Amino acid sequence: MNYEFILKDLKPSENETKGVYEISDKLIKTIDNICKNEDINAKAHLVGSVSKKTWLSGKSDIDIFIRFPLDTSITTLKEKGLYIGHKVNDLMNGEAWEHYASHPYLTCDIEGYEVDFVPCYKIKTGDQIKSAVDRTVLHTEYIQSNLKEEQIGEVLLLKKFMDCIGVYGSEFKTGGFAGYLCELLILKYNTFENTLKEVSKWRYNVKIDLENYGTSKNFKKDPLVFIDPTDKNRNVGAALRLERMVDFILASRNFLKIIKDTKLSEEEKEKKVREYFTPLKKELLNKENIINDFLDRGTKTLILQFDIPEISADSLHPQLKKTIESLSEKIETEEFSVFKSDYWTNEEDTAIFIIELNVYTQSKYKIHKGPKIWPEKACDNFKGKWGEKCYPLDDFLVLTKEREFRTVEEYLRYILTEEHISIIKVGKNIRKTICDSYQLNNIEDILLNLEVNNKYDFLNKLDDFLRPGQYLKR
């Protein structure tokens, strides 16, 4: 299929392109001047999608890496790196925010562009890496050298498609495909459409090794193995979550069914294809509809809201994920039943666990299983602990014991205390805030009175919770 009718909206205009490169040049020159004048041994380097010409129109975030020689101490690198960033930002009258991922960097708003200044080491091969971001320059150079002019449009189509089906972005929140991985897929499969065709046949642990390093056999468990052409011992797909890979495969199949559908006229086909490159429309997204949908399910849904500390999103998300998963597991251990659970955060000040329960209340007693009856000593010990009310069930000694918790709410209020929080696996940075600040409500009550920043995004999350897989087809 000819995708020109889609591409024309994805390609940056001449004006946009000109503007981006002008400001990028200016920033690089400014940095290099600062280094020269102040005798700092570093050099600016444009990386990322702008440097590779693979950014989607309107998404021209500028990534400038400030490269230091390998013998620079990490302290100097951090200090000088941030210093240079702030200085160029000031010179350009920008606004700056410091970030600390594994590595400190500066995000600035300069003349309306979002610009990242990232200090790093200047390495020549992947195995020289000292800091996680060092290899970005190698990635950029590899794509610049290998991606053909006519493949750029294919990258844009793939990125936009992925974005609209919810699998684009390698940050932990999404766990999807990084821009670099998109570009590599086009290097491997040549076109957008052919990529989807190949992807629709992917199996678990599919292996791609562009440079034939022969190292892919070392990655036995990753859902997708794409050996980094700049580092034979690295899997570019390592951060891709199985769910996102599966989403991509299913959406590819759905999309290809339209392409192959001989009953559709060209016009109908174009209309449907265009929908796949348009964010999903959510017309029913409002509080009342969501409440009604939850009520219809006949479940009980608890909303556990709590404060979060100031930590990076990529550190916060895995902690929230781990905690809600462990909590759900423990709820099931108490013989309640979780129908579905998930978390949401505005990444600023609050997080929410959504816990939908199939079994929320239970009867008064449970069977507490003791030892096999055969060894008398073990039985005596058990009786010593639990008293004379033990009785046999099959060949076990058991006890009908009053449950400590007859509702999930009682159980949560027990767990979420400093004394008992260790029962679950809880993210280390939220351990204290969750106990200190949590509020527990029914979804119906909370939705009518919810006050959080980015509330629309929370409603969106609830909508996704209710309608799994909705992004995968149009």
Added chain:
Amino acid sequence: MNYEFILKDLKPSENETKGVYEISDKLIKTIDNICKNEDINAKAHLVGSVSKKTWLSGKSDIDIFIRFPLDTSITTLKEKGLYIGHKVNDLMNGEAWEHYASHPYLTCDIEGYEVDFVPCYKIKTGDQIKSAVDRTVLHTEYIQSNLKEEQIGEVLLLKKFMDCIGVYGSEFKTGGFAGYLCELLILKYNTFENTLKEVSKWRYNVKIDLENYGTSKNFKKDPLVFIDPTDKNRNVGAALRLERMVDFILASRNFLKIIKDTKLSEEEKEKKVREYFTPLKKELLNKENIINDFLDRGTKTLILQFDIPEISADSLHPQLKKTIESLSEKIETEEFSVFKSDYWTNEEDTAIFIIELNVYTQSKYKIHKGPKIWPEKACDNFKGKWGEKCYPLDDFLVLTKEREFRTVEEYLRYILTEEHISIIKVGKNIRKTICDSYQLNNIEDILLNLEVNNKYDFLNKLDDFLRPGQYLKR
């Protein structure tokens, strides 16, 4: 301990003994006369506890076997056997009921004694057996030859103890110890108290082989293996259910703790020992208490009552057991949760399933799991069947599907129809009656209006249901 104070109540009085033997002699002579006069080749033989002098005072059921030569046809044996039984019953002005277990026999009420007339083959060794009852005579002879006079009291103590803790009787309803097995245990362990001492150390699959046949290794799965001294390939413990064996072990330990308790005076000890030889007193046994106990448990208890056909108790009980077990299992498969279930029958015209539920209602939807997403063909088939609402969960294609049954009652009403009853394993003789006649009620409602024969026994069953293990200690 000296158990004379218990034994004096267990031993039949001289009067009782005299009466039993007089009537037994008379019956045997009458039968032998009939045979002689009518030229029937058969001979009467007194068997069972009366013949072994091991009956408990007041329980002098008389078992008379009518033995035919091995070459008699089974038709002749049945016909002549019943004929003789009826004839002697008529001559003695008794009342008779025919029974058909694996084998037909006659139970009569003659001068206030319960007398069984059982036709069988005259065999000399266990391997000649033609009908299930043939070996009874061999058992009788073995005990008569081997049980010493001073061991008879020990047998009586053991039988009474077992009876009071609920493990005496090999019929399927109890699944406990047969009289013959009690006698063999005394042959093995000599005294009542020593038997309890040895039993309290029993392990699963414990093996006893009085005659050293060396065949016990062939019984790997039976909880108790006691090689029949009259048939080396038979386990006398085959019909003993694990639960009853376990009950016996635990009660033995409980009893021995009293015997060994040095803090008790002789008087206190005798009082407590006496309680173990007295049926459990149930002072709280009435409808109101039982209803309150069920309500306190916070469960939902369903009572499923239905008609039963006229079949023998030993055929009925396993069918009821199998059916309620299968039904409980299926209820759990539908994600409800059974806290406890059991059955009861008056063995006349009605049976009842008691189904106590921890989870009785459920939410509207369930997750229906489809194939792994990797093979596209399997996904297409699944979608073809379930429509486009499928979505991925991990790497499975699944569906949020409306549950067919949101309460256990709905599910039971679905199952208990001719069309769907095959979903469960149902006893062949109750298959039709359960579908045609069942009534489903809450325990509270049914108890206030229950009309069945032997209602007290049902209340007793419910009491046992609520208080498992209550017979095992005093």
